[in-house]
Amino acid sequence: MKIVVSLGGSVFGDNSDRIKEFGRVLDTISEKNQLFVVVGGGRLAREYISKARELGASETFCDYIGIAATRMNAMLLISAMKNAAKKVPVDFLDAEELSKLNKAVVMGGTFPGHTTDATAALLAEFIKADLFVNATNIDGVYSDDPRRNKDAVKFDRLSPSQLVEIVAKGSMRAGANVVIDLLAAKIIERSKIKTYVILGEPENLLRALYGEVVGTIIE
Secondary structure, three states, rough: EEEEEEHHHHHOOHHHHHHHHHHHHHHHHHHHOOEEEEEOOOOHHHHHHHHHHHOOOHHHHHHHHHHHHHHHEEEEEEEOOOOOOOOOOOOOHHHHHOOOOOEEEEEEOOOOOOOOHHHHHHHHHHOOOOOOEEEOOOOOOOOOOOOOOOOOOEEEEEOOHHHHHHHHHHHOOOOOOOOOOOOHHHHHHHHHHHOOEOOOHHHHHHHHHOOOOOEEEOO
């Protein structure tokens, strides 16, 4: 199978042991699958973007700083993997070319204004992936933010159109922190890519691959 994993910066972290564990699991997955991983910028991106704003940088320039941070995180993950190409692709054509000679390809962001979720969804569409896994800091898609609303209901399964409806509702609220952004949800809808939204723990990646319902399945 062709699998794309979006590894959010908040779950990737900056702990060497945690990165090593992600590397081990992703190597295992890539032994029998063609794997693509898109890594978020996390704390590194937030810190540098905050400083850049204080210095007067435009939002687009801040996006470029964030993209640079995602690529640095991608290089860290590559360092922890045996099967990954030793190059961070700058676009999807580059990623597809690298996949011809490598079991796994790890990349960061590509274009200002796109989150790494959207980048990963677009990559999944571009390479015609069989599965898209969004590893985030919540264990699935809920009817509302479970960190703010204890009555929020978790969905085991959703259609792509239901996902778009839920994400659109959440993203309109000030300060919203949704598990997947609206652009990514719309790409999933138009491409009909089977998607798992899971809590970003290394073992959950394997469990999702083996067909367990460990988060929310969108299909």
